[in-house]
Amino acid sequence: MxxxxxxxxxxxxxxxxxxxxxxxxxxxxxxxxxxxxxxxxxxxxxxxxxxxxxxxxxxxxxxxxxxxxxxxxxxxxxxxxxxxxxxxxxxxxxxxxxxxxxxxxxxxxxxxxxxxxxxxxxxxxxxxxxxxxxxxxxxxxxxxxxxxxxxxxxxxxxxxxxxxxxxxxxxxxxxxxxxxxxxxxxxxxxxxxxxxxxxxxxxxxxxxxxxxxxxxxxxxxxxxxxxxxxxxxxxxxxxxxxxxxxxxxxxxxxxxxxxxxxxxxxxxxxxxxxxxxxSALPVFNLYNAEWPIYTQQLNMPPAKFVRDAQGRTGNVVDSIVSLGAVVSGSLIERSVLGTAVTIESAEVVDSVVFERTTIGAGAVVRRAILDKEVVVAPGAQVGVDHEADRARGFTVTETGITVVGKGIHVV
Ligand code: ADQ
The missing domain is CATH 3.90.550.10 (Spore Coat Polysaccharide Biosynthesis Protein SpsA; Chain A)
Structure with missing residues (x-):
């Protein structure tokens, strides 16, 4: 047949x-x-x-x-x-x-x-x-x-x-x-x-x-x-x-x-x-070349990891970092960073950051999802104090995930 x-x-x-x-x-x-x-x-x-x-x-x-x-x-x-x-x-x-x-x-x-x-x-x-x-x-x-x-x-x-x-x-x-x-x-x-x-x-x-x-x-x-x-x-x-x-x-x-x-x-x-x-041995493996997951091929430079303005090195572990990202002297753990994200001397843990979001020096982002083009000001905090997150209009789920909508300036 x-x-x-x-x-x-x-x-x-x-x-x-x-x-x-x-x-x-x-x-x-x-x-x-x-x-x-x-x-x-x-x-x-x-x-x-x-x-x-x-x-x-x-x-x-x-x-x-x-x-x-x-x-x-x-x-x-x-x-x-x-x-x-x-x-x-x-x-x-x-x-x-x-x-x-x-x-x-x-x-x-x-x-x-x-x-x-x-x-x-x-x-x-x-x-x-x-x-x-x-x-x-x-x-x-x-x-x-x-x-x-x-x-x-x-x-x-x-x-x-x-x-x-x-x-x-x-x-x-x-x-x-x-x-x-x-x-x-x-x-x-x-x-x-x-x-x-x-x-x-x-x-x-x-x-x-x-x-x-x-x-x-x-x-x-x-x-x-x-x-x-x-x-x-x-x-x-x-x-x-x-x-x-x-x-x-x-x-x-x-x-x-x-x-x-x-x-x-x-x-x-x-x-x-x-x-x-x-994780190192993920239950969903994006690296299986026999069954590729396709997406847009962006014309962007590779991700870059540099010392911060004070010459301090960072630590990025158990994370995915996309094209065009620049991370200077930060702690990034268990997080997924989207394209062209910029992070400067900040702490980003257990978080998902969409494209073109910037996180300034001394900021802390924990257990959060930041939509695209969010600007986290230097020293600002997200996911640290849930009452403060709600007061600023962010969504906080029952299990304590803070979500910041597209383009919001977080101070
Ligand atoms: P739901 O996801 O709740 O349950 P539905 O809202 O109809 O069902 O969405 C199914 C898909 O159809 C989604 O991809 C959605 O984007 C799309 N869709 C919904 N309304 C549409 C519309 N008017 N025009 C075009 N696309 C539309 C369904 C099944 C369940 C099953 C779950 C699995 O009905 O039986 O268990 O999906 O997640």
């Missing part, structure tokens, strides 16, 4: 309210991550590394910087009809924006019809992970599934943030029940403190997907949501299967990082995922 023709749809229209203030003026998939990356780079890298060559990104909410990132970064060769195209909501079916992720696909059916694929892979855009979709597509075809949902075990305490999958004991690949964000999820038989969560990634036969979103569009009772409406419909007909990420072996991955997947929907999980990058 000829290899199936595969089309990719990346759902990138979500607001990401729980990541405020980082999503105050950018879509969640456009949020910077891990120094030079944006969240969407992980989903797109997985699709491209899996051999997909026609991928559309459906955007809607505050999509300017996301659209610009995609068009500047994700330029595939034009000769072979290879593309990653950002498609903003266009009100093709009347004067309305996308009312849900299934409606986003319904409004984009012309893109699928133009390519005539056999299989459509639909993925979210706000997770950090590594996954070979070819293996999931093979399982989908072998099962003769209507839809295949990617699943991964997650702590039961997080069940109300995910679609929760219950499998058929007689055939553990078949989904017996799917509940979107249940408040009363049951644990797994072999692991009572875990559930099998949907990763929000789906494989469909193209004609089956088109029929499903057209039918859903005619149903006024539907919220037009992939997880809330489309998947449960397939489950009711016995046509939904699960593909467990634990079966996925990406080229070049080690035992330690073979199953990595993180939902970074909250400040806490966004922060924790950064900590996963920086």
């Amino acid at each position: 000829a290899a199936p023709k595969i089309f990719g749809i990346v759902l990138a229209g979500g607001e990401g309210k729980r990541l405020m203030p980082l999503t105050a003026d950018r879509a969640k998939p456009g949020v910077p991550f891990g120094g030079g990356y944006r969240l969407i780079d992980f989903a797109l890298s997985n699709l491209i590394n899996s051999g997909l060559r026609q991928v559309v990104v459906l955007t809607q909410y505050k999509s300017h910087s996301l659209d610009r990132h995609i068009s500047q970064t994700w330029r595939l060769s034009g000769m072979l009809n290879a593309y990653v195209a950002s498609v903003p909501a266009q009100q093709r079916l009347g004067k309305r924006w996308f009312s849900g992720s299934a409606d986003a696909i319904l409004q984009s059916l012309n893109l699928i019809r133009d390519e005539k694929p056999d299989i459509v892979v639909v993925v979210g855009a706000d997770h950090v992970y590594r996954m070979d979709f070819r293996q999931m597509i093979d399982a989908h075809i072998a099962n003769g599934a209507g839809v295949t949902v990617a699943g991964i075990r997650q702590p039961i305490a997080l069940a109300d943030q995910f679609g929760v999958i219950e499998t058929d004991p007689a055939n553990p690949q078949r989904i017996a029940a799917f509940r979107e964000k249940p408040k009363d999820a049951q644990g797994l038989a072999d692991a009572p403190h875990e559930v099998l969560a949907s990763m929000g990634n789906y494989v469909f036969d193209a004609d089956v997907l088109m029929d499903a979103v057209i039918r859903d569009g005619e149903n006024d009772d539907s919220d037009h949501d992939m997880g809330g409406d489309i998947v449960p419909d397939f489950v009711n007909r016995g046509e939904a299967f699960v593909y467990d990420l634990n079966h996925n072996l990406v080229p070049g991955a080690t035992e330690r990082d073979r199953f990595y997947w993180r939902d970074v929907g909250t400040i806490e999980s966004f922060f924790d995922a950064h900590q996963d990058l920086i």
